[in-house]
Amino acid sequence: MSQPLGVILAGGRATRMGGGDKALLTLGEGCLLDQVTARLSPQVAGLALNANGDPARFARFGLPVLPDSVAGFPGPLAGVLAGLDWAAGQGAETVVSVAGDTPFFPCDLVPRLLCAAEGMEAPLALAATSEGRHPTFGLWPVALRDDLRAALEGGLRKVVEWTDAHGGRTALFNEAGDPFFNVNTPEDLARARAMAGGGP
Template sequence: MKQPCAIILAGGRATRMGGGDKGLLPLGRGALLDHVIDRITPQVAATALNANGDPARLARFGLPVLADPVEGFAGPLAGVLAGMDWAARQGAETVVSVAADTPFFPCDLVPQLLLATEGMDVPLALAATPDGRHPTFGLWPVALRADLRAALEGGLRKVVQWTDAHGAATAMFPAAGDPFFNVNTPEDLARAQAMVAE
């Protein structure tokens, strides 16, 4: 299988952080997004951002900025679909999604997702820890993008509802160190700052 592309899901409304782009919040020497980009880029063939609104605000990252391809705030699956469409144009067979507010996700995320889908005709997998699945971290086959588009246009919004219907595999990661810790509140951001400082 060809190396996947990656889509960073940065389209959330960040209501608990007072609105705006969570990915632009300062963390360490850069922004939250810098940490996410640094983690995913070595694992994939190419990377893009999924965000709605004016893409110019994200220009400094030097990545393609893809808007949701369906109307209304359709949640992470719409960002996944944007990534699938873009990855298909790159000639990739799969795209990996990661969340823009989760700066410490595993450095072997992509290899483990690929491993989980070995032997599958249509490679689809979600990351998980013993606490449960992390549906914004997944491997998505571009071959299913028409199916996902139809599901979104039909009103489906829950990631696991769609992935379960397609028999998604699970890539299990240890819970130690809270690898999928995400920044939702000012307190979370303070915790992330302390983790970076360590």
């Protein structure tokens, strides 16, 4: 299997942070998106960002910005679909998704997802910890993009409902702490800054 492309999911509305782009919140010497990009880039063959609204606000990252193709903010699967459509145009077979508000995910995320999906005709796997599955961190097959589009247009919103229907597997991460800790609130942001060594 060829190296997957990567898509960073930043299409949510960040209601618990008061709106705006969580991915652009300051972390360390940059922002959340800088950290996420630095972690994912070495693991994939190319990278895009799923975000809605004016793409110019992400111009400095030099990434293709992919809006949801399904209206109404239907959740992360819409971002995955945007990534799969982009990947199809690049001739890629798979995409790995990560959340734009999760700056400390494992540096070996992609190889472990690929390992979990080994031998599958349509490679599909989600990251998991002892807390359960993390549905924004997954390996997705371009071959199923039209099936996903039909499911979304039919009202499906739950990621695991779709992955389970297609025999999706899990890649278990037993690292100390929470490698998939994400920034949802101002308190989370303060914790992330402390974890990044930037103080409060």
